[in-house]
Amino acid sequence: MKTQNNSIRNIAIIAHVDHGKTTLVDHLFRQSGAFRSNQDMGERIMDSMDLERERGITIAAKNCSIDWKGTRINIIDTPGHADFGSEVERALMMADGALLLVDASEGPLPQTRFVLKKALASNLAIIVIINKIDRHDARAKEVLDEIYELFLDLEAGDHHIEFPVFFAIGRDGKIKRNLNDELCDLSLLLEEIIKTIPGPSYDTEAPFQMMVSDLGWSDFLGRLVIGKVVNGSTKVNEKLVRMTEKGAEPLRVVKMQIYQGITFHEVDEISPGDIVILAGVENAEIGDTVCHRDYQKALPRIHIDDPVVSMEFAGNTSPFSGKEGSIVQSSRILERLKKEALDNVGIQVEEKNGSFIVSGRGEFQMAILAETMRREGYEFIIGRPIVIFKKENGKTLEPVEYVCLDIDSTCTGTASDMLARRKGKMLNFITKDARVRLEYLVPSRTMIGFRNEFLTATRGAGLINTYLHGYEEYKGEFSGRQNGVMVSDRTGRVTPYALHCLEDRGVFFIDPGIMVYEGMIVGEHARSNDLSVNVTREKKLTNIRAANKDENVVLTPPLRMNLEKAIEYIADDECIEVTPLSIRIRKKILGTQQRYISGRIAQPQA
Structure with a gap:
């Protein structure tokens, strides 16, 4: 028999890069009383990685919780960049609803569409927040119409389209239901979350089941597994099994924790709907099911989109090898890459002729991995990104990206020529005042190197957003870089x-x-x-x-x-x-x- 745990709400936050989701979460913490009045929270609670703070983006999905009038709201902050789509998919698996945050000037952008499509496929309840309404170029009413059009384009059902709408100034932690209303604090949003987002549903008769959605590491406890309890409950030291693709492995959980604010709180028992951290589950992989030993039934494994690009990593062979890095051995580099593949299901690693082929969603994801390893003291060489082709019915298919350019009208001809040279096909041409929005379908392999050339051609004033559209028949040779x-x-x-x-x-x-x-x-x-x-x-x-x-x-x-x-x-x-x-x-x-x-x-x- 299915029922709901109404003491918990699990929500994801969907937004494009720099539309203000991390800032909004920080204000939810401040206004819900998650910290003492004299406690220093620091800036940008959710973005804890150095790279995230430097670039102003979210790379890894993270979890936290706040308590509001007796209900625990678990908040899952998701990356807004399509290259980190595997993080998005894992985050949405743990959620029952989502906050869709959209900039009042830019409107819904391609990567917002990318994440929203996955949220609707997961049948999540949606609350829309139009943020930054204090911008001088804000156009909140038009953006709301664009959001409705986006839902229709994604073939959302009636229950999805009838979503609550809020207008916000996330930087100040202020919100309102209608544009003509007075701004108030975020308690209005918290009340709507409890009202609109359903509690996690579970089978009252089913024993314990939990899907492993994320992995962590503790120097004291070893491997940590993070996930949502789907059914049943369990206690510390109870005998469980881990269901893998190869079969069942027995395990005993030595410690259980739940999120309290941005820290962990140790508990003796966990219940349906809880997002928990378990210690004592060795060799776990994302997608495994932890369940009762007398009820060995695996949940459907997480489906991750296939990798689009691959890149070669190898030990440094230059004359300056070993002079600047502390970790230069190929075995250590392979060990680090395999650890990344364990933590990030969007990355695959294989050995080939003394080097390592790393496959993922895009060159930006690869750059973040290389930059992270570089800061950890590794020294290595990487090759050019190579697009992964598919064979179907004797035809070669290549990945194609949806490209959206927002440029000054004087740069329209230059940008169009650049994309035409890259075998792009125009989908849409929209003029707004002195700005133009161009929408194209372009082969992924021809887009490598486009960003820098585009920014130079538009003198830094152009905006570019992309996401993987799908696969189409091979478009022919492309010459690439013109200069030696x-x-x-x-x-x-x-x-x-x-x-x-x-x-x-x-x-x-x-x-x-x-x-x-x-x-x-x-x-x-x-x-x-x-x-x-x-x-x-x-x-x-x-x-x-x-x-x-x-x-x-x-x-x-x-x-x-x-x-x-x-x-x-x-x-x-x-x-x-x-x-x-x-x-x-x-x-x-x-x-x-x-x-x-x-x-x-x-x-x-x-």
């Missing part, structure tokens, strides 16, 4: 004199004074071919001095390459050396003559 690169032909220290003499050949990526090695890419060539250059050349000294000949050399500032830019920039015969201190672009074959013999450069230059 300048490659150092020897190891040494870069001199200002050498850079000054070579400035007319292209744009440099390096500063004078740094060490380079043979095969390291030091700049972009002005022409389409690669050029070997000597950037360590020094000015010859003579005993003849003419007046005004020893003036200071003035150099053009170099083009700075961060990890994401480098990943988008490199060609198939190039790779990136990643260390805790440096990011260097290099050729896979370092020797100038070896590259010449293999036909990778037209002719070595003196």
